[in-house]
Amino acid sequence: MSEITPDLVRHLGVLARIQLSDEEVERLTGQLDVIVDNIAKVSEVATPDVPATSHPIPMQNVFRADVAGEMLTTQQVLQNAPDAADGRFRVTAILGEEQ
Structure with missing residues (x-):
């Protein structure tokens, strides 16, 4: 006996807020079954x-160790910035703009 009935498909359509035609209900009943x-x-x-199994071939982490290296100075970081102030990037405010 089929687990998926047209009534169940209609009910799922209502839950999903999707209006289904009779043809769609019949087609989906067969597909879902x-x-x-x-x-x-x-x-x-x-x-x-x-x-x-999540993958057919055993995998392993291929990342290097996370070791802190040489850091850029604030001046080096900001040297090519279009606009900077007080040691920070300055950007155009976007809050409150209509999209």
Whole structure:
């Protein structure tokens, strides 16, 4: 027996605030039923002795160690800035502007 019925699809449409035509309800009923059946098939195969996998190839972190290095001075950082004041970048205020 099918788990997905036209009434269930209509109900889901109401919950999602989507107006569905009768043709869409029929089409979605079939599509959602196929999806639920496929999920059930995958669930049958997924047993406790089969480890969950997020990637087919084992991966490892390839990042370098986070070690502080030479720092730029404030003057070096701001030397090419279009506008600066009090050791900071100066930018145009955007708060309150209409978008």
